[in-house]
Amino acid sequence: MKTNARKYPFGAVAALLGLVAVPIQAAALHVAVAANFLGPLQNLAPLFERASGNQLIISSSSSGQLYTQIKQGAPFAVFLSADLDKPQRLESEGLTVPGSRFVYAVGALVLWSPKPGLVDSAGKVLQAQQYRFIAIANPQTAPYGTAAQQVLTKLGLWEPLNRNRKLVTGENINQAWQFAASGNVDLAFVALSQVLGADGTIAGSSWLVPQTLYDRIEQAGVIIAHTSEQAAAQVFMNWLRTDPAALSAIRSAGYQTAN
Amino acid sequence: MGSADLIALWISFRLAATTTLLLLLLCTPLAWWLAMGASRWRVLVDAVVSLPLVLPPTVLGFYLLILLGPAGSLGGVLQRLGLPAPAFSFSGLVIGSMLYSLPFAVQPLRDAFQSVGARALEAAATLRASPWNRFFTVAVPLASRGILTAVVLSFAHTLGEFGVVLMIGGNIPGRTQTASIALFDHTEALEYGAAYRLSATLVAICFALLLIVYTANRRLRATGLPA
Numbered sequence: 365m366k367t368n369a370r371k372y373p374f375g376a377v378a379a380l381l382g383l384v385a386v387p388i389q390a391a392a393l394h395v396a397v398a399a400n401f402l403g404p405l406q407n408l409a410p411l412f413e414r415a416s417g418n419q420l421i422i423s424s425s426s427s428g429q430l431y432t433q434i435k436q437g438a439p440f441a442v443f444l445s446a447d448l449d450k451p452q453r454l455e456s457e458g459l460t461v462p463g464s465r466f467v468y469a470v471g472a473l474v475l476w477s478p479k480p481g482l483v484d485s486a487g488k489v490l491q492a493q494q495y496r497f498i499a500i501a502n503p504q505t506a507p508y509g510t511a512a513q514q515v516l517t518k519l520g521l522w523e524p525l526n527r528n529r530k531l532v533t534g535e536n537i538n539q540a541w542q543f544a545a546s547g548n549v550d551l552a553f554v555a556l557s558q559v560l561g562a563d564g565t566i567a568g569s570s571w572l573v574p575q576t577l578y579d580r581i582e583q584a585g586v587i588i589a590h591t592s593e594q595a596a597a598q599v600f601m602n603w604l605r606t607d608p609a610a611l612s613a614i615r616s617a618g619y620q621t622a623n
Numbered sequence: 624m625g626s627a628d629l630i631a632l633w634i635s636f637r638l639a640a641t642t643t644l645l646l647l648l649l650c651t652p653l654a655w656w657l658a659m660g661a662s663r664w665r666v667l668v669d670a671v672v673s674l675p676l677v678l679p680p681t682v683l684g685f686y687l688l689i690l691l692g693p694a695g696s697l698g699g700v701l702q703r704l705g706l707p708a709p710a711f712s713f714s715g716l717v718i719g720s721m722l723y724s725l726p727f728a729v730q731p732l733r734d735a736f737q738s739v740g741a742r743a744l745e746a747a748a749t750l751r752a753s754p755w756n757r758f759f760t761v762a763v764p765l766a767s768r769g770i771l772t773a774v775v776l777s778f779a780h781t782l783g784e785f786g787v788v789l790m791i792g793g794n795i796p797g798r799t800q801t802a803s804i805a806l807f808d809h810t811e812a813l814e815y816g817a818a819y820r821l822s823a824t825l826v827a828i829c830f831a832l833l834l835i836v837y838t839a840n841r842r843l844r845a846t847g848l849p850a
Contacts, residue, residue: 436695
């Protein structure tokens with residue numbers, strides 16, 4: 365484990381740079397979070413610290429990578445996945461605390477363009493195919509990519525768009541967003557959480573895709589069995605599931621909650 | 624810039640310095656053997672040394688994780704012996720970075736030693752210089768350019784490394800989160816301001832370091848050290 369001697373040089377540098385020393389942690393809780401929920405979790409962290417006195421130490425990556433790391437014994441106490449599948453797998457492999465799994469956020473899919481007036485509120489722009497490119501996240505690996513594929517398939521556009529090479533695939537949902545935000549594609553299927561502003565409006569133009577066109581994008585979290593931070597993890601998961609302030613922060617970030 | 628970013632920068636520079644130092648210690652004898660040795664196995668070793676360039680970094684990190692994690696084959700054995708498994712710790716980052724930057728250290732060193740050639744060393748030997756003496760007073764000054772290249776490439780390559788350290792380190796702030804990962808996190812969280820500040824800092828520091836190294840190198844050569 366870390367010794368004082370090993371921590372010392374970095375403390376010295378921090379002091380040299382005139383930084384306030386890192387406060388002594390009441391209880392550190394290591395949370396692994398899927399990249400798409402990193403921003404919202406960073407906003408939740410100070411709320412939780414105030415409510416419980418526990419400090420969140422957040423590690424972020426793709427859900428698949430985090431799953432692999434947890435299987436290899438990564439020191440995470442809580443895993444907040446971008447999907448349902450990976451927490452379920454960890455559960456069936458006996459790597460989670462039984463009964464700890466729950467859906468902490470439900471994502472919503474949006475067809476979005478940074479240009480005002482391009483996307484109509486019924487999504488008719490898709491059928492017209494007047495655009496050069498449309499970006500989606502990788503359907504094989506990203507839940508929002510899978511959802512976008514389902515929508516396009518239901519609308520009968522998956523085949524023609526593929527045939528006409530109009531689909532651009534981002535490695536994850538952020539890349540799909542970046543393709544559109546940078547103006548390299550006209551349209552993108554993105555997460556509501558990416559485009560919802562602090563004031564509750566969406567810049568550019570958008571179509572909130574009806575839930576009937578794709579399977580619910582449920583994001584589940586679990587407590588990891590091998591953690592030494594069980595108690596703090598339980599407190600955090602209860603707080604995330606039930607605390608009104610937490611739930612309202614999740615909703616204003618563009619997700620639905622079960623409660 | 625937030626304190627988390629400064630800590631990530633500190634971890635990055637500590638990692639790059641450690642990796643470069645260890646690579647220099649390890650790769651100098653290896654490169655010497657590749658340049659001067661007579662073994663038939665040299666071709667094979669040459670090829671193996673270049674292999675880290677072939678695999679995508681995350682894949683390389685994945686295999687290292689499987690090997691070095693607490694649940695991995697080697698990591699598990701270490702843990703049963705009461706030693707910490709290297710994955711998800713600074714030592715894991717060092718191992719991953721050394722492997723990933725190996726060709727960047729070995730190849731310039733090997734080429735530099737090759738260009739020194741046997742002739743100068745034999746001349747020194749006829750003047751009764753011992754093997755160590757020959758190495759440090761003849762080979763090292765003549766190869767100084769290649770050594771510098773190896774140092775700079777290993778250091779810079781480790782600083783910019785992402786896939787391997789993300790996979791084997793687990794992106795734990797204060798422990799294994801390097802500047803390049805913190806930078807990626809900022810872009811993932813759509814915090815472009817913070818991302819710009821961190822990348823500008825990283826680039827500025829590296830530019831200053833490189834400038835110092837190259838200026839010092841020119842001065843050294845100008846003052847009559849053999850180049």
